[in-house]
Amino acid sequence: MSARTKARKRALDILFQADVRGEELPIMLATEAKRAASEPDRQASWLYARDIVDGVIDNRDAIDEQITTFAKDWSLQRMPAVDRALLRIGTWEILYNDEVPTAVAIDEAVELAKEFSTDDSGSFVHGVLARIARSS
Numbered sequence: 001m002s003a004r005t006k007a008r009k010r011a012l013d014i015l016f017q018a019d020v021r022g023e024e025l026p027i028m029l030a031t032e033a034k035r036a037a038s039e040p041d042r043q044a045s046w047l048y049a050r051d052i053v054d055g056v057i058d059n060r061d062a063i064d065e066q067i068t069t070f071a072k073d074w075s076l077q078r079m080p081a082v083d084r085a086l087l088r089i090g091t092w093e094i095l096y097n098d099e100v101p102t103a104v105a106i107d108e109a110v111e112l113a114k115e116f117s118t119d120d121s122g123s124f125v126h127g128v129l130a131r132i133a134r135s136s
Contacts, residue, residue, distance in 0.1 A: 007048035008108055014053050015085035025057050055092040063091045070131035082117040090129045095136055102133045
């Protein structure tokens with residue numbers, strides 16, 4: 001598994017936990033930073049995970065607007081928390097990270113959805129991210 005794939009999983013964990021616990025993302029990020037400092041062997045994945053979460057924090061309103069616009073008939077609150085987090089990660093990578101090809105951002109989010117969410121989540125995440133990518 002690549003360092004970026006591991007980083008996406010770490011970012012997913014942070015976004016999901018903050019969402020489910022109702023905690024602020026910066027607080028969850030700071031907690032994870034303390035843990036990462038004690039695990040130097042995971043440093044490579046931590047750096048990109050932090051970039052993702054910082055990007056979601058900095059662009060949250062625009063990201064959520066894109067998701068809401070292209071998630072036909074689904075409000076953010078109605079989505080499973082895992083899907084919501086993955087869509088935020090994928091949308092940030094598509095719109096704000098030129099280093100990641102759009103197809104990679106979509107594929108990675110879909111694979112994580114298949115692994116951690118519902119049976120229908122992979123196709124749902126793919127559809128929303130593909131529409132966002134086409135509009136950008």
